Amino acid sequence: MSRAERETQILEVAERVFADDGYQATSMDDIASQVGLSKPMLYEYFGSKEGLLLACLQRSKAELLEATSRAAAEATSPEQKLNDCQLAFFRFSDDHAQAWALLRNEFSIPSASVNTELEAIRVQQRYFTADLLRSVCEDLDHEQAEAYAEAIIGASERLALWRDHHPEVTAEKATEHMIALFAPGLGF
Known part of the structure; x- marks a missing residue:
């Protein structure tokens, strides 16, 4: 097995x-x-374990x-872009439930570097979402786009947590809820 394959494993x-x-x-012995x-x-x-x-x-x-970039690139309309990127997030949280569990349990990890990396994921998605919003709503200024992106990211994370207790709510249905919440404010 190559080093890259072993690292993935x-x-x-x-x-x-x-x-x-x-x-x-978790101990390194457990993983090893x-x-x-x-x-x-x-x-x-x-x-190290960290x-x-x-x-x-x-x-x-x-x-x-x-995943979210691919969804944006494949969309053919502004509405589809918003919908498909939101859906990509919820599908990611479903398909990567273990990674998502790490994100939602961040409070249990007392490490500045880990918390910095967790916040870097949010910042990455804020920039991505703000750029996405400006591409579909040209009248949004930079501040509005970032503020809306933060609200969307926060609401998406909370809705993903809520879905843990409501497994019957599919990624598609969660996306419908998010679009219904934010689309009117974006003029859709």
């Missing part, structure tokens, strides 16, 4: 273990045994941006 296992057991309760590597090899790859968690978060950050 380690990140997938670590994401699952962190989400299932919590960051504090499930991956089939020695603990020193995990340290060789990621330096380094491994940061790598998991960075991978999720890149995958989320890729």
